[in-house]
Amino acid sequence: MGTRVDALIKWILGAKISHEDFVEKSVWSNQIALRIGTAFGVLFELCNICRVLFFSNIGTMANHRSYLRFYLVYLVCCVAFLIIDFCCNMSVMARYRFYMISVGMILFWHLLFNMHDVYLSGAMAYFTIVTAIFFFSGFLMFKPLYTIISLGICYITYFLFIHPIFSVGEMVNFTVTICLCVLMYLIRYKHLRIEISQVNQMREVQQELTDAQRDFRLTIEQYELIREQESSITFEWDIREDWIRFSKEWKHYFDHPENISQFYDFIENLELLSSSHKEILLTCMKNIKKGVAYQKYEFMLPVKSGENRWFEIRVITQTNKHSEPVLGIGILSDITERKVRINQLEKEIQMDLFTGLLNKTSIERYGRRKLSELREGEKLAALIVDMDDFKDINDHYGHPMGDYVLKEAADIMRHYAPAGARIGRIGGDEFMVLLVSHDISGLKTFAETVIRKIHNIQWNGITVSPSCSMGLAVASAPNVSYDDLYRKADDALYHAKQLGKNRLYSVFSEQTENN
Numbered sequence: 001m002g003t004r005v006d007a008l009i010k011w012i013l014g015a016k017i018s019h020e021d022f023v024e025k026s027v028w029s030n031q032i033a034l035r036i037g038t039a040f041g042v043l044f045e046l047c048n049i050c051r052v053l054f055f056s057n058i059g060t061m062a063n064h065r066s067y068l069r070f071y072l073v074y075l076v077c078c079v080a081f082l083i084i085d086f087c088c089n090m091s092v093m094a095r096y097r098f099y100m101i102s103v104g105m106i107l108f109w110h111l112l113f114n115m116h117d118v119y120l121s122g123a124m125a126y127f128t129i130v131t132a133i134f135f136f137s138g139f140l141m142f143k144p145l146y147t148i149i150s151l152g153i154c155y156i157t158y159f160l161f162i163h164p165i166f167s168v169g170e171m172v173n174f175t176v177t178i179c180l181c182v183l184m185y186l187i188r189y190k191h192l193r194i195e196i197s198q199v200n201q202m203r204e205v206q207q208e209l210t211d212a213q214r215d216f217r218l219t220i221e222q223y224e225l226i227r228e229q230e231s232s233i234t235f236e237w238d239i240r241e242d243w244i245r246f247s248k249e250w251k252h253y254f255d256h257p258e259n260i261s262q263f264y265d266f267i268e269n270l271e272l273l274s275s276s277h278k279e280i281l282l283t284c285m286k287n288i289k290k291g292v293a294y295q296k297y298e299f300m301l302p303v304k305s306g307e308n309r310w311f312e313i314r315v316i317t318q319t320n321k322h323s324e325p326v327l328g329i330g331i332l333s334d335i336t337e338r339k340v341r342i343n344q345l346e347k348e349i350q351m352d353l354f355t356g357l358l359n360k361t362s363i364e365r366y367g368r369r370k371l372s373e374l375r376e377g378e379k380l381a382a383l384i385v386d387m388d389d390f391k392d393i394n395d396h397y398g399h400p401m402g403d404y405v406l407k408e409a410a411d412i413m414r415h416y417a418p419a420g421a422r423i424g425r426i427g428g429d430e431f432m433v434l435l436v437s438h439d440i441s442g443l444k445t446f447a448e449t450v451i452r453k454i455h456n457i458q459w460n461g462i463t464v465s466p467s468c469s470m471g472l473a474v475a476s477a478p479n480v481s482y483d484d485l486y487r488k489a490d491d492a493l494y495h496a497k498q499l500g501k502n503r504l505y506s507v508f509s510e511q512t513e514n515n
Contacts, residue, residue, distance in 0.1 A: 017200070022192075025195075029140075031095075034081070034103070041074060042075060042078045042079060045072075046075065049075065053068070066120065070113050070116065077105060099140075100146060103136060103142070106136075107133070110132035111157060114158065115162075133151060133181050138185075147189075148182065155178045159171070159174070162174075168399070173352075198314055202314065202316045206318065206329075233247055233331070233332040233333075234331055234332075235247065235329070237329075239327065239328065242263050242265075243261045244259070244260050246332075253303045253304065253334070254303060264282070264285055267285070273301065273302070277300055285328070288317050288325060294316050294317075295315045297313050298335065299311060309336045310334070311332055311333060311334055312333045313330055314333075315328050315329065316328075316330065354425070355407060355425050356410065357410050357413075357414070359424060359425065360426045363422060363426060363432050363434065367482050367485070368482040370434065371485065374476070377438050379474050379476040380436050380474070381433075381434070381437065381440045382432065382473050382475075383433040383434075383443060384431070384471045384493045385413065385431040385447075385470050386429065386430045386431075387405070387466060387467075387468050388467040388497075390402065390428075393464065397462070397464065401462075405457055409431070409450075409466075412453045413431060413450055416446055418442040418443060420435060421435040421446075447504045451502060454466055454467065454468050455467055467501060469497050469501045470493065470496060470503070471489045471490060471496055471506075473507055474506075489507075491507055492505045492506055493505070
């Protein structure tokens, strides 16, 4: 057990770097994110304050005053942060501590605001605190101890507060979301350390070459040292001769020789390389000729196995005593597994963890984007699916039965969905299906199949016979707003309920063809 823990800690920490190097890199990246975030916070809170002051009902002013106090506190904090950050001349370490204190206050405000919102309005959600936690772990970078303690305090405090009023499913979703944010932070932290370490190694190599004045060439021993530390391909490109030499690891990936002359023409004429990634390599070589000191790019290369893999290239430009660029020296690293892990995390963050479908934010974002991209003849169909009398199932059979019915309904919709359809969960027992197509008849067939299959759901031999109602709306013009399309589909769902439930009802936006 101890060996596994040591291995996990070593994986998280990655390459060894100094505290000063980490703080310098952290301050630079945090500064950009915090300035943009607090500027956005100022604008957002001004809008909230105006909304409370000028558009609130008189009968609810008592509640709005409490919200107004929160908005004013957050506005003052954001403005104070921007003034101090722009106007005060602080050392790097002082600025790092200032950012830690500021971020802690922002998290504390979001925690109190969300608890107040739940207490005052009975809102069964945690959007504000989750957004703050995601921003904290996804865009900011502090030492692991500070980050994990901050996230842990927020999680425990909010968990204890909402435990009596949230369902078990909601609590599990909240817990898993926090765990994903912690995992995402640890991966970002690991790769930040690797990046700092690699930059330092590049600087050390460059300094050694300059001091030794060995005609600006790396020795074989130095190549071996870098390869052992980085498990990557090293190379040097002679600018004047247009000749490149790769380390022996090159042959593990590619069939091309380790020494290539006329390398610029070789890249230009490489047919297997996509135009966009070819342009990245050519731009990198042009920058080396211009004397750009350091470059880093990510691109995809076809390897000898026939697949495409992601690589990261880091290059320094070696100059002579006249400051003229002579060599491009760098490391080519296979980052395919890192890309896969990041993409998987992004997918999990977009998912509703209970059903495995898209969550509400993701399905809405997809609908707005697809509606703006509609081509001539295309339609965006929005189908809202709502379980009929779902509360009666929970009350009569218990919540385990209700959870089973929801998951079965999600699996049925996923299994019978038309090609290209996207399915999301937009509420407790409410789902959304979006489809871009020239012909929506397939979606109607899908709706009829889902109604029939859901009605046949059984649980441990018990015939539950749940039913669902559906509302369908279709837009065929990009200037129709997503909110209008959603409202039309919701109206159709209402009519389906009024007509006796367990059926599909269709309405259309003004910019659509009548059915």
